[in-house]
Amino acid sequence: MIEEKFDEIYKAFRINLYRHIFSILGQRESTLTASDFFSVEIIYLMGNPTITEFANALCISQPNATYRVKSLIDKGYVVKCGTDKKNTFRLSVTEKFMRYYHSDMAYGRYIFNQLKKKFNEEELLKIEGIFEKFIGQIQIEEGKQSC
Numbered sequence: 001m002i003e004e005k006f007d008e009i010y011k012a013f014r015i016n017l018y019r020h021i022f023s024i025l026g027q028r029e030s031t032l033t034a035s036d037f038f039s040v041e042i043i044y045l046m047g048n049p050t051i052t053e054f055a056n057a058l059c060i061s062q063p064n065a066t067y068r069v070k071s072l073i074d075k076g077y078v079v080k081c082g083t084d085k086k087n088t089f090r091l092s093v094t095e096k097f098m099r100y101y102h103s104d105m106a107y108g109r110y111i112f113n114q115l116k117k118k119f120n121e122e123e124l125l126k127i128e129g130i131f132e133k134f135i136g137q138i139q140i141e142e143g144k145q146s147c
Contacts, residue, residue, distance in 0.1 A: 013111070024100065031075050032100070039068045040077045040097055048081065048090040 021037060032040070043054060055065035069091060072078040077097040080089040093101075119127065 016111075032077065036068075036072060036075070036077070040072050040093060041101070043069075043072075043078060043091045044093045044097065044101065048092050050088065050090055054091060 021034070025032065025034065025037060039058075042057060043049060046053065046057060049057065051065050051069055052062065054069065055062050058065070060068075069078060073080065077094055077100070079092050079094055081092050082089050115127070116124065
């Protein structure tokens, strides 16, 4: 029973997330494809990765990652930021992406705000503990995955 409920939550979250993303793509003068959007969002969520870190996170080749990043740079959604190391740079999203993305209105924040309306403080603390266990398990699984 709990597996079925988890599947329901996971599927509903994904469907609504994609609905949200496609509504964003549809409302704007779209220079981003869905693949572009996911790529630049990964860069944003990773917090200034290198191209190698970006490639490794997506299990794609370095040339494929470089191609994707170049396209996002050309479209104005990503910039390269220099580092102290020679020939090394980090990727950063631009203000253009942040206007597109509206991170303060992201789907996860919306869901959280809905949860806050439905549960009392004690219930929210229990949910927080469960979420911590989920996060820990996901991080363990991420460590096991290889490309």
